[in-house]
Amino acid sequence: MSVEWLKRWPGLCRDEPLSRHSQYGIGGPADFFLSVNDVGALPELVARSTVSGVAVTVLGAGSNALILDGGVRGLALRVTDKRMSVGDGEVTVAAGAMLPRAALDLARHGMAGMEWGIGVPGSCGASVWGNAGAFGGGVATSLISCEVVAPDGTTRTMTADDCAFGYRDSRLKRDLLGHIVLSGRFAVARDEVSVVRARTAAVQAERKRTQPYGVRSLGSTFKNPPDDFAGRLIEAAGLGGRVHGGAQISPKHANFILNVDHATAVDVLALVELARDEVASRFGTVLEREIVILGEPAELAAGLRSGP
Ligand SMILES: Cc1cc2nc3c(=O)[nH]c(=O)nc-3n(C[C@H](O)[C@H](O)[C@H](O)COP(=O)(O)OP(=O)(O)OC[C@H]3O[C@@H](n4cnc5c(N)ncnc54)[C@H](O)[C@@H]3O)c2cc1C
Incomplete structure (x- = not known):
């Protein structure tokens, strides 16, 4: 792996605590870290990383990814472009824009269609990648197309059909691994400001009523199995409120694992495994993880850190 060119890249940080x-406030260091606001530079950065064997991990706002305690080898990058531009019946949202902010701004201007975004405290790029959605709406129902950059540095437009969205799933998670979302184009329509605001407020109120709020979590730990709810099953297994180290299964919504006291990724994973095992043995349902795991366990990382 040749990294001399990367070390000269403007703004590069070494050993950045992720x-x-x-x-969630959890995650070991990245060998190299870059905040990328100028997405025009990404194709070259990504292509050079691929050619020189530097692994690239893209980070969003960290509201769905558990970064392991050993951190990330190679380059971790975060797209920080937050621009939003409204056109005729559509809005283009840059990868780094937060969806709740986008939903609020659109509501203030009487643009309907993205009210669900207030319930997803993540970035646009990651939300397209994972087909995020909340309270009846989501990426799959609103997205017209997105811009992506492939590991070889080529950029292209993917339509919603190209993305083949499923439940918290898209082609970007499967056969297009390593593609980075640069922006999303979403359908919106004019409506009364008061009406759109009322809908965003309703989504927000429902979220506060049903989910732990103001505490560190990654949202739903597991996907809901067909015709049931992961939270209901974990609660029924008697695990609501269970603590391991600094992590706790939320007493309010058992599908949320909270960082209550300087939790490590090991603490969180212990509760993930406990919930999965207990639900499987009591009810015969195998829960599928919704949260994403990035990086390496601490014990592995020591031998793998990129040299000076
Ligand atoms: C309190 C709470 C409530 C939540 N409620 C919901 C909900 O109702 N519905 C829902 O769907 N989710 C929910 N989530 C989960 C989370 O907000 C979403 O999954 C969100 O889309 C993740 O965005 P992020 O920017 O935080 O992604 P991160 O956690 O930073 O990353 C998630 C994944 O996306 C990848 N990624 C990041 N940026 C890009 C990019 N530009 N291109 C390609 N891949 C990228 C990362 O590599 C990682 O694999 C909730 C989370 C919390 C904490």
Whole structure:
């Protein structure tokens, strides 16, 4: 792996603690870290990384990714472009824009269609990647197309059909691994400001009523199995409120695992495994993880850090 060119890249940080880039406050260091606001530079950065064997991990707002305690080898990058531009019946949202902010701004201007975004405290790029959605709406129902950059540095437009969205799933998670979303184009329509605002407020109120609020979490730990709810099953297994180290299964919504006291990724994973095992053995349902795991366990990382 040749990294001399990367070390000269403007703004490059070494050994950046990724807990700083995670809403969960958990995660070891990245060998190399870049905040990328100028997405025009991404194709070259990504292509050069691929050619020189530098692994690239893209971070969003860290509201769905558990970054392991050993951190990330190679380059972790975060797209910080937050621009939003409204056109005729559509809005283009840059990858780094937060969806709740976009939903609020659109509501203030009487643009309907993205009210669900207030319930997804993540970035646009990651939300397209994972087909995020909340309270009846979501990426799959609103997205017209997105711009992506492939590991070889080529950019292209993908329509919603190209993305083949499923439940918290898209082609970007499967056969297009390593593609980075640069922006999304979403359908919106004019409506009364008061009406759109009322809908965003309703989504927000429902979220506050049903989910732990103001505490560190990654949202739903597991996907809901067909015709049931992961939270209901974990609660029924008697695990609501269970603590391991600094992590706790939320007593309010058992599908949320909270960082209540300087939790490590190991603490969180212990509760993930406990919930999966207990639900499987009691009810015969195998829960599928919704949260994403990035990086390496601490014990592995020591031998793998990129040299000076
Ligand atoms: C309190 C709470 C409530 C939540 N409620 C919901 C909900 O109702 N519905 C829902 O769907 N989610 C919900 N989530 C989960 C989360 O907000 C979404 O999954 C969101 O889309 C993640 O965005 P992020 O920027 O935080 O992604 P991150 O956690 O930073 O990253 C998630 C994944 O996306 C990848 N990624 C990041 N940026 C890009 C990019 N530009 N291109 C390609 N891949 C990228 C990362 O590599 C990682 O694999 C909730 C989370 C919390 C904390």
